[in-house]
Amino acid sequence: MKRTKIKNALHAEAPVSEIRIGGWVRTKRDSKGFSFIELNDGSCLTNIQVIVDHTPEILAALERIGTGASVLVEGELVESPGKGQKWEVRGKSLNVLGEADQDTFPLQKKRHTDEFLRGIAHLRPRTNKYGAMFRIRSELAQAIHQFFKERGFFYVHTPILTGSDCEGAGEMFRVTSLEHGSRAPVEEDFFGKPASLTVSGQLEAEMFALSLGDVYTFGPTFRAENSNTPRHVAEFWMIEPEMAFADLRDDMDLGEDMIKYLVQHILDHCAEDVQLFGKWVDKTLMPTLETILREPFERVSYTEAIRILKKTKKTFDYPVEWGIDLQTEHERFLCEEKFKKPVYVYDYPKTIKPFYMRMNDDDKTVAAMDCLVPRIGEIIGGSQREERMDVLQARMREMDLSEEDYWWYLDSRRFGSVPHAGFGMGFERMLMLVTGVTNIRDALPFPRTPNHLEF
Incomplete structure (x- = not known):
């Protein structure tokens, strides 16, 4: 049977x-x-x-x-x-x-702390909270593919092993086949050059967008950032769409449509599990999700956002001046207190953004955007890409990047370049949004953080 x-x-x-x-x-x-x-x-x-x-x-x-x-x-x-x-x-x-030995089985009929459960991540899916979390995670992953399929996007598998640093921050895990402690030159390593785990599939996705039109990647990414905040882990998943013949407005429209679609899908297909989080984790969860569905996202320039932050009487831990990268406290103020809904901040200073973002006419800002949501802050970061060969080369020189290392990327501007745009959405941050959990470790089956590589 x-x-x-x-x-x-x-x-x-x-x-x-x-x-x-x-x-x-x-x-x-x-x-x-x-x-x-x-x-x-x-x-x-x-x-x-x-x-x-x-x-x-x-x-x-x-x-x-x-x-x-x-x-x-x-x-x-x-x-x-x-x-x-x-x-x-x-x-x-x-x-x-x-059988389960009752003297040692750690899950009993009582509420356990999240910190305790992180120490037994191999068993926590058996609890109500984490069973619900990982059912929602599964459904959300399916919904992402469905969203893009309905819009004619093609799914591209971009490399996990890479020889380039998309973000330019240098916080990458190095990969080698040489024995530990080896002093052999890098030319003797497997690839004959430095190799890392990817921080983004964007650059490769751009190549396919400039061939197939609209594409997306959805896979693991890695940051060797020694951070123990509730928003950062060393291994996480990213959704990265790229659209040809698109500008920054198209980019923001797609991100807003996607968030609304995913929220509605989870409410429709995981109602019982979401209600658990609304009852026991965050009592503001359902009103927050309803506002996301009901209200259009606010859109303000970075310059206007800085003016708003400086004008408020609220005291921030990090001082506000034009040219800074917004901190989580600034982002949350804008979407939780000022506008009380998701907010797009766009046109950031070029000095705090990567080389591939399109330069604006003022020569001070780039066509970049971040989508900020309550409780989390940034959930999407994206831009219109710099399609002009001469401007892209100038930006690379400014940031001391080798054209030789990015010869293939420059070819895409040399042979039939078109305006295009894309963004990256943190999958776990989207899970945090629809469940109300405040620590990204609770949205991952087996979180990887500094000094923690269990399970």
């Missing part, structure tokens, strides 16, 4: 005379002549109740069952007389697949 997922059993339209359910025991209650077992298989937030009579075989199995044990039950799906549940399983047989 094929196993039925608990999610499907709970949504059955009629009783089922023969059903097979597998899962992990949440609780067990013994009564006179029978026992109640709360079972969950990870397919949904809700447990299913199993009732088994005390036959000799079942009594023997019950003695081996505690919280965390895995079991397989065969029986009938029947209407439940209890409140809050439509169906329950009347078990005819109970097979213990794996």
Whole structure:
């Protein structure tokens, strides 16, 4: 008999005379002549109740069952007389697949702190909160592909191993095949040149946008930034669309459409899981998501944003002056207190942005934009790309970048260049937005941070 997922059993339209359910025991209650077992298989937030009579075989199995044990039950799906549940399983047989030592099993029927659960990341998906988180993560990933497919974008797999630094920050993990401590010249390494884990697939995506039109990448990226903030990890996922024949306005429009689409999709397909976060994690979550769907995003220039920040009476830890890179406290003030909704800040100073962003006519700013959302700050960073060969070369010289290293990138401007634009969205930050969690480590199955490479 094929196993039925608990999610499907709970949504059955009629009783089922023969059903097979597998899962992990949440609780067990013994009564006179029978026992109640709360079972969950990870397919949904809700447990299913199993009732088994005390036959000799079942009594023997019950003695081996505690919280965390895995079991397989065969029986009938029947209407439940209890409140809050439509169906329950009347078990005819109970097979213990794996016992759980009750003296050492760390997940008990109580609320555990997020910090404690990060230390047992291999088990935390069995909790209500993290089971919900990773079901939402799965659904959100599917929705991203659906969003771009509906708009005619092509999915491109860009390299994880790279010889170029897209952001120019130098915070990259080096990759080598040489033995640890080797003093051999880099020419003897696998690639014959320095290699790193990618910080972005953007440059390669641009090449495909200038061939296929509209494309996107969605994959892991890496930053060797020694940061322990709730917003940073060493390995994370990025969504990076690139559009040919597009400008900065098109870029902002796409980002706004995407965020609204993803929020609506999760509300439609993960309602029960999202409600858990709205009840137990952030009571402002649902109003925040409703505002995102209802209101158009605000759009202000960087210069105007600096004026607003300097004019307010609020005291910031980081002083505000034209030319600074906005800090999280500045970003959150703009979207949480000033405008009370997502905000696009555009036209940043060229001195704080990478070489590939299109120079504006004022020769001081570039056609860059960041999308800021409540609780998080920046969720999208993007720009119109510099399509003019001479201007791009001048910017590279300003930033001391070798044209020889980027010969292939310059070719795209040499042979049929067109205006184009794109952005990067942090996948985990999008998850933080739709769940209300405040630490990015709680949106990743196995977070990688400084001095932490467990699991």
